Amino acid sequence: MAMQLDVTESGEAIAIKVAGEVDLYSSPELRSAINQAVPKGRRVVRVDLAGVGYMDSSGVATLVEGLRHAGEKGVEFVLMAPSSPVMKVLQLSRLDSVFNIVS
Amino acid sequence: MKMDLLLEVRSEPQFLQCARATLRAYLTQLKVGEERVMEVVLAVDEALSNCMRHAYEGDTEQVVRVELGSDETAIEIRVSDRGKACPKEKLVRRELAPPAPDAVTPGGLGIQLIYSVFDEVAFTTEDDPRENRVEMRLRRGNSG
Numbered sequence: 001m002a003m004q005l006d007v008t009e010s011g012e013a014i015a016i017k018v019a020g021e022v023d024l025y026s027s028p029e030l031r032s033a034i035n036q037a038v039p040k041g042r043r044v045v046r047v048d049l050a051g052v053g054y055m056d057s058s059g060v061a062t063l064v065e066g067l068r069h070a071g072e073k074g075v076e077f078v079l080m081a082p083s084s085p086v087m088k089v090l091q092l093s094r095l096d097s098v099f100n101i102v103s
Numbered sequence: 104m105k106m107d108l109l110l111e112v113r114s115e116p117q118f119l120q121c122a123r124a125t126l127r128a129y130l131t132q133l134k135v136g137e138e139r140v141m142e143v144v145l146a147v148d149e150a151l152s153n154c155m156r157h158a159y160e161g162d163t164e165q166v167v168r169v170e171l172g173s174d175e176t177a178i179e180i181r182v183s184d185r186g187k188a189c190p191k192e193k194l195v196r197r198e199l200a201p202p203a204p205d206a207v208t209p210g211g212l213g214i215q216l217i218y219s220v221f222d223e224v225a226f227t228t229e230d231d232p233r234e235n236r237v238e239m240r241l242r243r244g245n246s247g
Binding site for chain 2: 002021023024025054056057058060061084085088089092093
């Protein structure tokens with residue numbers, strides 16, 4: 001399934017809901033959405049990963065960049081409900097402990 | 104080992120999804136467990152992505168070849184391209200420990216994911232001018 005993004009803003013948060021497969025082809029679009037969300041002055045960016053059926057290392061790198069970028073701007077960066085394929089690649093990469101993950 | 108399936112994928116990242124679907128179907132037919140299918144698909148996808156991104160440097164008119172083979176002892180997957188060789192030092196296995204976020208780079212991570220999933224991994228290097236190739240082997244006892 002091709003990747004789909006849904007971005008919503010409410011109160012202090014921006015939520016990016018991701019569905020489908022995140023790979024070398026689709027991760028630039030996710031990177032762009034995160035890069036646009038972080039500087040908007042909200043307190044928190046939540047990336048909802050419940051609907052992600054596949055994620056590769058370019059997706060992981062995109063999330064790491066988002067985390068770093070958010071940290072520089074003083075924005076909280078949260079991964080919401082990562083699906084099992086997302087948790088798998090984060091665990092294999094030993095990066096699951098780097099993120100603030102809310103189940 | 105006999106070859107079961109040969110895929111030739113144009114070096115256009117939008118076709119990675121098709122390659123993954125084919126690989127999933129192949130592994131499922133061989134009765135590889137769901138968890139291992141997820142890992143093997145990830146590792147092979149990383150190999151394909153590396154060919155497209157690094158060997159062919161984004162040229163989408165080239166071909167990446169994937170050979171899938173099996174016998175009663177193992178599943179063997181070979182991914183090859185005819186692009187730019189990867190420097191040897193980038194193909195070295197290293198221990199992945201929880202890093203600081205700024206220590207992560209996409210290219211390096213893909214190689215390490217390949218090592219972490221398969222029982223045996225062998226890369227050709229710039230010593231072989233004909234093609235770049237990675238051979239990945241999963242023992243059947245570890246495929247459940």
